[in-house]
Amino acid sequence: MPSFVKRTTASSNAPPAGTTPALSTSIPPLYLAPTGIPSLDDIFGGGMPLGNVWMVLTPDRHTNWSRIVERYWTARGLVDGQKGLVVGEKGEDIVRGCMWLDEARSESSARAGSESEGEEAGLKDVSALGENRPKIAWRYDGMKKFETGIGKGDRGELNLLKTIPQSTISSMEKQKIQRYIPLDPPNNIAGSSSLAWSIMSSVLSQIQALLHTHNDSQVLRITVHNLGDIFWGSPSSAQILRFIHSLRSMVRDRSASVLVAMPADLSRSPPTSARREGSDESASSSREWIKQLAWSVDACIELKGFGDDPTLPPVFHPLHGLLTVHSLPTTHHVLPPSYKHSSLLGLSTSTSTAGRGGGAGENNLGFRLGRKRFSVETVHLGIEGGQGERRTEPVPDTSLLSAGIERPAQQTSHETKLQSGQVDITTPGQKPSMSVPPDVSGKSDISGVKKRVKGVRFSAADDTPRDDGPEGRVKIRHDQMDLYEF
């Protein structure tokens, strides 16, 4: 008999379907359930560990970002052959609106990177050049393409353009793969229990009974929809936290994971004082409430859409909101796996990901909803410091000029030059100067100002096609920023 005998893995230790082992070895083994959003899995260090409860806060009143996360979470489980349970009012609507697999996904679209179609088109052009692509400095030549997101993951990508077929839902409901727990108030409210806790204890009893018969070789994904809203009987903060604590102890060490989605008002502040019980809750503030929620679960993220503030979308274009990580899963680990493995968080101290942060501070994160997918990306200001479009000269105030109104005396030097119509144009051979006489009479010929000379665009309102050929390119002179080279 040889000295070394390979130990065969018992079939009972095989990972449940649709899960992956944790990225760092763990004894006892730890398995991760993907959330359905690859970029969110990256933030959680590979996925949500089984036995964990995670929470999504969506404080934006005008949008409902938690619903799309719920659908991704549910759809991923159904695609992977796992069991699903939706707790909440109209849970069927969540499942019916789930996205589904994009079976016709082409290989080219499977390439990792940003979702922006414009960016992808540009990159295709560059890669298509092959050997003829322009030479750049050697130290930049092998540099990886700048990305704000991560790849699409190894698993089949869920496509927002696809919806789960009705026949599939019916089949899964019939086989009890997908179940629902509606929020029906019980007929007999025991003792001094309130309506809210009666509903909650009824839900907990049903989950407990389901877990009692649940086989741990298969994963159960539980989605708790809008915990604490009016359909739950408007519970107090203590009841909400007790419900989560109970749920957490039920699924701990089981092959089940729970997503808790909070409604908008409870993602901002605790339940109103009228609903509070006892004087201890009177000191609760919004910040303390969020901390309590984040402590009560294994992982907590906040998706704050820009719906409340219309000035933010243009500033953070193309993002639709900001993502805040309140807490991260640490099950079976001293260091949260996200710190080591997450590219988006940027907290890794390893040299391989030095470009992502190298142990420095945490990246700012945002999310965006594309046509096909929802993704989390790092937030970056544009090259020009957040301006999407660079304006090389101010737009002439045509209304004032045509009306004959004089400009105020206090003007910047740049504006003074423009008012005098002085534009310096430099060419390789000479430095001609074109002078437009100042408008003395107040009847300026705006069409003359708009006149296009050799690719120079004098006005943003100029709608003639721009000639950006080799001769017509404009560069900014670094010694004199208000001069342009052609």
Add this chain to the structure above:
Amino acid sequence: MTYLTEHLTFGPSTSSNENAGALPGPGSHLVISDCLASPATFTLYHLLQAAIGRRLPVIFIDIRGEGKKSLEAVLRRLGTAMPKSSEIFSYISPVSFPSTNVEAPEPCLFDEEGRHDLKPLYARIASRISDQDTLVILHGLSDIMSMGIPTQDVHRFVRAVDAAVRKASCILVTTLHADGLAEGSLTNDQVLLEKLLRSATAWWRVEELQSGRSGDVHGEISSHPLATNGNETSVPKSHPLQYRLEMNTVKVFAKGTGRGYL
């Protein structure tokens, strides 16, 4: 000797047992406060390692519900095997909803009518305290209060456990959250912390960095001896120790020397 032993000691280590100074003395009460971005679980791992290394009995009351398997996995990562015997390592995970598990029922924090009741938990702890030098850890007092149990009742419960621990010359460690401590806001956690500090012998204060999450420094820890005759290491809040969690250990260092240089 674990990662915190040389930085936060409770007396000199003997040549026979290097973990002797890692634990508080018999009859002492160590309070550990932490913040959301910097949980203090790593300090518990240090104390557990020290107790297991000295073959002391441990009673771990996991009110937060982080799980025994997770604790076992973390201790294994740190190079310590969790004792199999429940006589040496007793794990209690109180529940807030009556369990149907009749084989190993855990104490419930609420009775059948929904009223809070900490007596079953106290009875379970008291029944396990037998040997001298048992390490009793109450992990997650804030979680009890967040479920609606008044601060006074939680304080009364801790005082009862403390009395039982002192009577048996054991060691008590309690953890709670103190997120608003730096801001000066008066929350239930702060009220309980103030009450506990009146009877505690030492306080370890774990806080996050003001600058937010960092890959090099995961938080700060200061130590405040509260007993007059205590020989614990004092680490003032103005010059705290900083730490960095790693996959299999924790690096503790003076402020600003995370990578071995200033």
